[in-house]
Amino acid sequence: MLAIVGTVPDPDFPLVQGEAVLEGDTLAVQGRSVEVNRGTPALAAAALKAREVLGGPAPVVFLVGDVGLGQGSRRLYDHLVEHIGDTAFSCIVFHYLQPDVDGHNRVLFALEAMEKRPLLIADAGFMYAAKMSGFASSYDLFTPDVGELAFLSDEEAPHPFYTRGFILHQEDHTPEHIARAYEHDNAAGLLLVKGAVDRVADREGVHATVDAPSEETMEAIGGTGDTLTGLVAALAASGMDMAQAAVTAARANRLAGAMARPTPATQILDIIRCIPAALEQVLR
Amino acid sequence: MSVAFLGLFKKENRSDQRVKSSQGDRGILIFENTSDVIRAETTLKTEGWPIRVMGPPPEIQRGCDLVIEFPLIEGLNILRRLEESGVSPMEVVPVVSPLLKPVDLFQVKDFGGYLMVRAANMKLTVDTHTGVIVNISGGGCPDVPYLAREMVGRTLSDSPVPRDIGHTLCGYALHLAWEEMRRRCLPS
Numbered sequence: 001m002l003a004i005v006g007t008v009p010d011p012d013f014p015l016v017q018g019e020a021v022l023e024g025d026t027l028a029v030q031g032r033s034v035e036v037n038r039g040t041p042a043l044a045a046a047a048l049k050a051r052e053v054l055g056g057p058a059p060v061v062f063l064v065g066d067v068g069l070g071q072g073s074r075r076l077y078d079h080l081v082e083h084i085g086d087t088a089f090s091c092i093v094f095h096y097l098q099p100d101v102d103g104h105n106r107v108l109f110a111l112e113a114m115e116k117r118p119l120l121i122a123d124a125g126f127m128y129a130a131k132m133s134g135f136a137s138s139y140d141l142f143t144p145d146v147g148e149l150a151f152l153s154d155e156e157a158p159h160p161f162y163t164r165g166f167i168l169h170q171e172d173h174t175p176e177h178i179a180r181a182y183e184h185d186n187a188a189g190l191l192l193v194k195g196a197v198d199r200v201a202d203r204e205g206v207h208a209t210v211d212a213p214s215e216e217t218m219e220a221i222g223g224t225g226d227t228l229t230g231l232v233a234a235l236a237a238s239g240m241d242m243a244q245a246a247v248t249a250a251r252a253n254r255l256a257g258a259m260a261r262p263t264p265a266t267q268i269l270d271i272i273r274c275i276p277a278a279l280e281q282v283l284r
Numbered sequence: 285m286s287v288a289f290l291g292l293f294k295k296e297n298r299s300d301q302r303v304k305s306s307q308g309d310r311g312i313l314i315f316e317n318t319s320d321v322i323r324a325e326t327t328l329k330t331e332g333w334p335i336r337v338m339g340p341p342p343e344i345q346r347g348c349d350l351v352i353e354f355p356l357i358e359g360l361n362i363l364r365r366l367e368e369s370g371v372s373p374m375e376v377v378p379v380v381s382p383l384l385k386p387v388d389l390f391q392v393k394d395f396g397g398y399l400m401v402r403a404a405n406m407k408l409t410v411d412t413h414t415g416v417i418v419n420i421s422g423g424g425c426p427d428v429p430y431l432a433r434e435m436v437g438r439t440l441s442d443s444p445v446p447r448d449i450g451h452t453l454c455g456y457a458l459h460l461a462w463e464e465m466r467r468r469c470l471p472s
Binding site: 007008009037038039040066067068069070072073096097098099100101102123124125126127128129132133134145147148151156157158159160161162163164165168216217219220221222223224225263264265266267 | 308309355356357358361378380381384385386387388389393395398400402404405406407409411418419420421422423424425426427428429430432433436450451452453454455456457
């Protein structure tokens, strides 16, 4: 079973834990609903669309409202420490949370106390905290974009905002950035780097690339990275090997994007709607 | 005022690392004089921020001999609050690597009719004919979806200012991208 952990941009949204369902353009859980726009709701929506093809149990989401002040995230960190071990999840994906090293460490130690540790995927703010903590290698997969990879590869930077210029200048040096991230132990066991070319890599180097179909405008569309992370999480939770899940997810996400005939003004829901058809085609 | 920040701790044993890495998400506010430090401390403590007054690290050669340690990620919110109180710091730096500076490089991509500016991990895309913000992507802090909701669909002239409604370093990076986009798209 997949667990999805993150926040929604509504300060009044309570902390909820439960099975999520898609109701039109909204994600519903425990009687509350939130618009699927970008961020964790987009990740969860992608995972739910993938489930239409993959089957299996519905993902459980842990959500809380947070607009960047951190209070919601801190409540969620506390909740996870208490409850994350209550269910035998096969895979947990951590997403938009206020980066907090102490909160991250407490959650990670709770996970390590579980009888059978789930597969762990981190993206967005939780990935930043995982890198800052020095425990990046405790994770099975990080899903950075090119800018976030530069941050992972900069052993000094505490946040992408402080990535040093000599690294940011190397826009076309993704393999070198991957190597540097591993050299300083700032990467998970596997990396899925989202970009013009998606790359699946580990400490030994890049093992697979996915570059088709190619829709350059996808980079501008908020949420395309979230849907990719949702897809790989759903596939890994279904039992697919993580590296294969990363490649399959990259192909399906690109195909869903192409099916939506995107422009830079396309919104992520238009792509999410295409995920079942795209995933079916990739798995065929 | 400039903003800079932290370095990281590498693997030692887990308990040592946990103690050390707890500083990895902290920043330092540097003030001109001790009186400003005290005023800022009073303001922030009154509002419940987890801060502490301490001596500056050896790399810091400026300001007075006291600094305030604070949660780095929430720097935008704290700086705004101090500005409102009339006690802005001279500089903000990461605890572990005080010589780091904020991103000042921008990547620009022209999609033909749409322009995208990236600052660090944040990307802002505008319809160049109408000036409407059509997408915001990237980022990982929880104010990014909030900022996107408030800004997408608005023009560069009438959108909220990211620095005014954002709270985190991702919000700050988006503000830099927004400023650069305005510089490129709006008449000076």
